[in-house]
Amino acid sequence: MADRLGTAVLASAVGSLLAVVVGIGLVSLFAEWRGVWSSYFLMERTIDAGAPVVAALGVLALLSGFFVVYGAN
Numbered sequence: 001m002a003d004r005l006g007t008a009v010l011a012s013a014v015g016s017l018l019a020v021v022v023g024i025g026l027v028s029l030f031a032e033w034r035g036v037w038s039s040y041f042l043m044e045r046t047i048d049a050g051a052p053v054v055a056a057l058g059v060l061a062l063l064s065g066f067f068v069v070y071g072a073n
Helices: 002-034 037-071
Strands: none
Touching: 002 037
């Protein structure tokens, strides 16, 4: 049961991390496409808000990955 929980947490963390990074990337592509300073400001605010979320999800994915590998023994 614990191995399934660890795998679920790992998949959830990696999926959420991927979704946040893709979202930030889409906002960045939109800002570059428009080429207006207000869009660049939106991109800057999005990256500023998303960076701590990405860091936390990255740490969660790393730790849950260790948990899954440890539980595989």
